[in-house]
């Protein structure tokens with residue numbers, strides 16, 4: 264199954280799978296289903312808006328029956344944040360407006376939807392793009408993560424993007440070795456660990 268999968272551009276039809284994969288990996292790489300009372304909450308932030316707003320930088324790993332992993336990126340993080348304010352957050356804020364938080368994760372994500380995280384402009388000067396990558400467990404450790412990141416790097420380079428960063432939460436530091444293998448280096452550590460790569 265894993266050896267016949269293909270990487271392809273993500274489409275609007277993939278959104279349910281993007282929400283699902285994001286949820287299944289949102290607890291520092293593990294299943295976070297029990298941590299959210301609305302299953303789309305993590306995907307509202309960390310997966311689906313990329314396919315919606317910058318689809319040229321959203322790719323899925325498809326094993327035949329639909330996506331089993333994805334890599335998504337924003338080529339210009341500051342411009343992406345501006346577009347989300349106009350094109351994404353108004354609808355999402357309406358959707359979650361009546362939601363009562365039942366868990367700490369509900370609260371944290373609802374707060375981020377109300378007031379999205381902002382990035383240090385000094386970091387964005389050198390590393391303006393950012394990415395998120397997640398694979399379902401069955402498809403991890405088979406080289407697909409590397410291939411997905413390389414697909415994303417090629418798309419970003421083709422657009423002349425000079426560098427990109429990504430955030431690793433302190434609880435998921437075990438993945439740092441993966442990013443280092445691919446050429447990322449630590450560039451900042453405010454709360455999350457930020458890693459970057461010049462393109």
Ligand SMILES: CC(C)(COP(=O)(O)OP(=O)(O)OC[C@H]1O[C@@H](n2cnc3c(N)ncnc32)[C@H](O)[C@@H]1OP(=O)(O)O)[C@@H](O)C(=O)NCCC(=O)NCCS
Nearest residue numbers: 288292397398403404405406407408409437438440441444
């Ligand atoms: C993190 C993740 C994307 C990595 O993808 P993957 O398919 O498992 O990794 P790959 O098999 O492509 O590994 C690529 C290389 O990194 C190495 N590697 C992978 N994980 C590593 C680790 N934790 N430490 C050191 N090296 C690692 C592999 O050995 C491989 O080396 P090689 O190419 O020289 O043989 C994937 O495991 C995943 O989705 N995990 C759960 C969600 C998650 O944590 N996402 C990241 C959020 S920041």
